[in-house]
Structures are given as C-alpha cells and as structure tokens.
Amino acid sequence: MVSEIKDKYGYIFEDALIEEINKIATIKEVVESEKLIEIGDYIKSMPLVISGAIKIMREDSEGDELLLYFLEGGDTCAMTLACCMGQKKSEIRAVAETDATLIMIPVQKMEEWMAKYSSWRSFVLESYQNRLNEMLEAIDTIAFLKMDQRLLKYLRDKAMVTRDDVISTTHQEIAYDLHTSRVVVSRLLKALENDGKISLNRNSIKINDL
Template sequence: MQHSIKSIFPNFSNELIAAIEKNGALQDFKAGTILMRTGQYIKNTVLITKGKIKIYREGEDGGEFLMYYLQPGQACAISMICTAKSEKSQIMAKVVEDVSVMMIPLQMMDKWMMEHRSWYEFVIETYRNRFEEVLEVVDNIAFRSMDERLEFYLKRHSDACGCSEVNLSHQEIAAELNTSREVVSRLLKKMEQRGLVKLNRNQIELLK
C-alpha cells in the first residue's frame, strides 16, 4: 500500500505518505459514477491513484462542457480550493475509467500545507497545472472554430487513453463540445476525406 502511493506520487515525503495513509480513505468508483456535482458542498480533497476522471462545467440548460481529464498522480484543484473554505463545487466530475481515489478530510489540507513541504509544492503545482489547462480551454473556445476544437478534442482523448481509437458516439462528443451531433458528423466526415481519421460505428480511429 505504501509502495503504491509512493510510486504514484513520487515527490511526497515519507512522513506525508504516512499521514495520508493514516487520515485518508481509499475508495473505488465504477466508470459512469458522478463523483461530484455542481453546487454540492465539498468535504474532501481528492487524489487519484487509479483510473480516469473527466471534469465538466455545466450550463444552465444542462450542457456538459468538457474542461479536462484527471489521471493517477493528480488531484482535483477545485476540491482543494473549495475545501479550504468548504465551498460549493463549481464543476461536475464523472468517472470515465474505474478509479481509486484517496479522500483527504478538509482539515488536513491546511494542516499539511504548513507541515509538509512536499504537500505544499504538490498543491501549488496542481493549481498551476489546472489553471493552465483552463486557460487552454478558453483559447480553444475563444479563438478557434469547431473543426479545430474537434481535432483538439480527439487528440486530447487519445493522449489521455494512450491509444488511437476514440470509442464514443458522435452524440457524446457533441455534448462535450456543446454543439450538435450533425455538426460533429459533418466535420468528422470532412476529416475522413482529408485522411485524418477512419470512421466506424462507435469508434473513430486517428490516423495521424
């Protein structure tokens, strides 16, 4: 057990790992689980040790706009920020690949910042990375058109899963880009004609 945390969070000091093992609770969730909803109060900081989570921003009309992925070795920045003041979540987190997460009670967050240098650095690094990721999201929707955003979406998906197949329907992709299924179908068809992808049912193969 200790070995596993150490290998996933290599920069954590041994004292910090001991504190995590003592105070944290490891929990498993199946793909599809909604870990956190917009408006919910946050009671824990979440460290991912296995699996994948997608973070969405929800629109008033029920849209689910994909912001970024969380993977092993990462933490939910929102859960850290909100935890510090026990605030409401402004995002929705959905498990996309069975996860194990370490739940850290909110009191520990502040306490460890003072006690463990490696925790402090991890938190700061998490903030920085998530902030950067959100800024990239802003870039995409502010400066790019749908075809570029779709390409970026597919690339990010394959980076996250480490494979070149996207096993999603056009409908699901459309939802995460906040557009319509028809638009996604059209743009994918054009990409296929340009030789960038091969389209199968429920699957898109990335060729380049």
C-alpha cells in the same frame, strides 16, 4: 496503499506525509461514466488520482456542459481544492472517463498539511497552476480554434488520457463535451475521416493522426 502512493507521488511527498496519507485516507474505485462530484455538492474529501482518467466539466445556466480538463494518475483537481479550502459548494462535475482508482483525503487535513508539509504545499500550488493553465488552454481553444480544430484536439486529448488510439464514444457524447450539436459533430467527423485523420466505426473512433 503505501506502494500506490509512492508510485505516483513518492517523488513529491516526503515519507512522513506518505505515512499519514496511508493512515487517514481511503481508496475509492470508480467505473467509467460514474459521477464523482456533482455541481452543488459540498466536498468532504479531495481526490488524488492513482490510475485512470477523470474529466472535469462546467455547466451553463441552461444545463449544457463544457469540458474543462482531464485528470490522470498523479493529478488532483484544483477546483476541488478551492471548494475544500473555502468550504463552498462544488462548481464543477467530475466524471470517470475510464475506470479509475483514487485516494480520498479528508478535507480537514488540507490546511493542516499546508503548514506541516512543504511538499504538500508545493503540490497544491503546482496543481493550481497546472489546472489554471489547462483552463486557459480550454478558453483559447474555444476563442481561437475553429470547431473542426477543437474536435480534433479533443479526440487527441482523449486518446492521450486513455492511452488508446481507439475511442469508444458516440457523436452525442462528443457534442455534450464540446457544447455543440450532434449534427455538427457528425459532419466534422466525416470531414476528418475524409482527410485521413480518423477512422469512424460504430460507437468508436480511431485516431490516425496523433
């Protein structure tokens, strides 16, 4: 596990912390669309992403989902950190966007490492800031962008995290993530295709304008 940790986090964590992670953490492999965290769960461990991509979702009172942000290799989830530190139930849903490899840190180590390792403390604080910025961007997107602009940004973001300009998804799945209807998504996708920004195929979309 040491090589995986050093590859993604070696420039942040000191050697002593890497060795301790190697001793107490476990590796978790997840497949695309697998749920890692469900709303209402108590979180017993914090994930460090080694490879793949995870999407973080919120849910409204009617059960509709909204995409907050993606996690990639080298990331962790600020919402998970907050729940771990406060011993609260999860307010987010984490779903594997692609097959992914995670290192799971027991929650008991969170506060201990905050005091023991300056690199861990800096990593946690920077993760909070990065995820806050991404959530603010999500709010700005909803508040200020038209739905066609939101849709194109969403497609580009998915292409970036999956590192593939062909996205395997359905119109209904996109509608869930963007908190809108499938009919609206289908109409806007066709308009984007007519503009040459994307190419539509059965259950996949190619992004021509990254």
